[in-house]
Amino acid sequence: MPDSSNISDHIGLTSTIPVEIIYAAGLKPVDLNNLFISEKNPEKLLRQAEAAGFAHNVCSWIKGIYSTVINYGISSVIAVTGGDCSNTIALGEVLSREGVSVIPFDYPLNKEGDILKDQMEKLMKTFSTTWENVYSAKKRLDRIRSKLKELDRLTFKENLVSGFENHLFLVTSSDFKSAPDLFEKDLDQFLAGARRREPRKEEVRLGYLGVPGIYSDFYEVIESLGARVVFNETQRQFSMPYEVDDLVEQYLKYTYPYRVEGRIEDINTAIKERRLDGLIHYTQTFCYRQIYDIILKQAINIPILTIEGDRPGPLDARTIVRIETFVEILKDRKYG
Numbered sequence: 386m387p388d389s390s391n392i393s394d395h396i397g398l399t400s401t402i403p404v405e406i407i408y409a410a411g412l413k414p415v416d417l418n419n420l421f422i423s424e425k426n427p428e429k430l431l432r433q434a435e436a437a438g439f440a441h442n443v444c445s446w447i448k449g450i451y452s453t454v455i456n457y458g459i460s461s462v463i464a465v466t467g468g469d470c471s472n473t474i475a476l477g478e479v480l481s482r483e484g485v486s487v488i489p490f491d492y493p494l495n496k497e498g499d500i501l502k503d504q505m506e507k508l509m510k511t512f513s514t515t516w517e518n519v520y521s522a523k524k525r526l527d528r529i530r531s532k533l534k535e536l537d538r539l540t541f542k543e544n545l546v547s548g549f550e551n552h553l554f555l556v557t558s559s560d561f562k563s564a565p566d567l568f569e570k571d572l573d574q575f576l577a578g579a580r581r582r583e584p585r586k587e588e589v590r591l592g593y594l595g596v597p598g599i600y601s602d603f604y605e606v607i608e609s610l611g612a613r614v615v616f617n618e619t620q621r622q623f624s625m626p627y628e629v630d631d632l633v634e635q636y637l638k639y640t641y642p643y644r645v646e647g648r649i650e651d652i653n654t655a656i657k658e659r660r661l662d663g664l665i666h667y668t669q670t671f672c673y674r675q676i677y678d679i680i681l682k683q684a685i686n687i688p689i690l691t692i693e694g695d696r697p698g699p700l701d702a703r704t705i706v707r708i709e710t711f712v713e714i715l716k717d718r719k720y721g
């Protein structure tokens with residue numbers, strides 16, 4: 386994690402963007418969501434944003450990102466204003482009035498490759514880099530991406546990795562923790578250790594859908610009930626396990642910013658390949674993405690439990706009971 390004394394070459398990200406461009410420019414991307422949620426006291430950052438005028442009914446991630454940028458003194462932020470969240474547009478304007486340089490990045494909703502390429506080239510122009518440099522950064526990051534794919538395989542195929550470990554490595558691949566060499570070293574060590582483990586034997590195999598959760602003990606609670614998450618939908622998307630040579634194609638395959646059909650196809654593939662018994666759809670309070678719950682439940686044929694999280698911290702008692710009941714139902718369906 387960067388400290389405020391060495392942040393000058395860091396570029397804040399409100400969501401996943403082509404980080405190859407930032408690395409190609411010799412700069413360090415930092416995912417503001419990960420920085421916020423790994424703070425010792427993320428709740429304090431929400432109160433700080435509320436004191437600055439953000440309303441109670443603004444999503445916690447937006448408030449957390451705001452305070453993180455201010456507290457770290459991050460001077461440049463890439464705001465994903467198309468394909469993510471309209472709150473980000475207003476957040477960008479607030480930050481810009483506070484002296485932060487805000488660079489918009491728009492994913493085209495209908496996945497037009499030429500529009501996406503144009504967005505990438507705008508970013509390359511802003512950071513004065515070339516396609517040649519970008520492809521050399523891509524080559525470097527692709528080596529790590531293929532190791533993350535192996536970590537994911539060890540999770541669902543060999544049963545050697547916990548749901549939380551899978552989540553943590555994949556979610557931090559949105560920026561490779563601003564230090565790809567260190568990230569890769571940690572990953573290599575982890576993989577070597579994981580391969581020596583005995584396989585896990587949980588009775589219930591779950592998929593996690595939706596934006597990464599704000600709860601601190603979600604995976605722990607799941608595993609205490611004899612279940613395990615073997616598919617982290619969005620986190621896996623951050624790791625871009627597509628193995629394609631073309632950078633535009635890579636970011637067109639990334640399902641998160643586009644229409645929901647791509648997500649449904651990806652989830653249905655995972656259900657078969659990973660033998661999922663059920664899905665937990667995490668929704669964030671005050672987030673428009675909650676509405677996708679309707680479509681996911683119409684389009685997917687295995688049981689889905691929808692849970693909602695608002696502020697950082699442990700799961701509340703009611704949600705724990707709902708998860709317990711869901712896991713019991715799945716056990717009954719499986720073993721009769």
Ligand code: SF4
Pocket residue numbers: 444445446447469470471472473596669671672673674
């Ligand atoms: S959780 Fe939803 S509302 Fe919050 S930042 Fe993400 S997309 Fe926007």
